[in-house]
Amino acid sequence: MSELIAKRYIKALKNDMDAKALENISEIFSGLALSFKDEKFLNVISNPAVSSQDKTNIILDAVKSAKSEKVNNFIKLLGENNRLNVIPSLSAALNKDIAQSTKTYTGVVYSDSDIDASVIKNLGDGLGKKYDSKITLDFVKSEFNGIKVDVEDLGIEINFSKSRINDQIIEHIAKAI
Structure with a gap:
């Protein structure tokens, strides 16, 4: 309301x-x-x-x-x-x-591992090119086992879970055998 x-x-x-x-x-x-x-x-x-x-x-x-x-x-x-x-x-x-009017957004990168500032900047630049915007990302250390990127105002949420990637690798190897 x-x-x-x-x-x-x-x-x-x-x-x-x-x-x-x-x-x-x-x-x-x-x-x-x-x-x-x-x-x-x-x-x-x-x-x-x-x-x-x-x-x-x-x-x-x-x-x-x-x-x-x-x-x-x-x-x-x-x-x-x-x-x-x-x-x-x-x-x-x-x-x-x-x-929205200036196409300038801020987002957050969550991970349980430390991520280099240049990687975060490159990730923001890459997302910015994809969405024709300027995206600045901040790093927040969390309990998330992988990497999660959240740009709320654009509706972007991307996550890469280490356990999910491991499960997919095992599934792929099992299919190959």
Whole structure:
């Protein structure tokens, strides 16, 4: 539900701003979205005993350094409509929208083995050529026994499990015999 609301707000922002301004607002809202992961902050924002105006002022104080009247007015609008809770969804949807318009995506490589940074860069470049985009991959060490590449915004998920590859080799050898 909050995703649909967020998309409406993004549509309004896109009509009012150029691409550079949208990227700047995206950075601001990404920072705000991180605040919603803080339990104390979330308790204040979701507390019905705290007035809507006080909640709005808290968020306005958080973005004061941006010195943007458009951002301030937008946050006031969200506060007036009791929509401050859509900020994380708004941030995610705005980042996704910008990624699609600029064809710039980020993804994650998961593996239980260390992978050289040049291999990860080459993997990102190769996927980027295939999907006519710029794809940047980050490495995350995990329990996955193999390699898994995930670029969520493009809907790409590729995995190579060591056990599955071993099973396929054994099956292939058995068929050859």
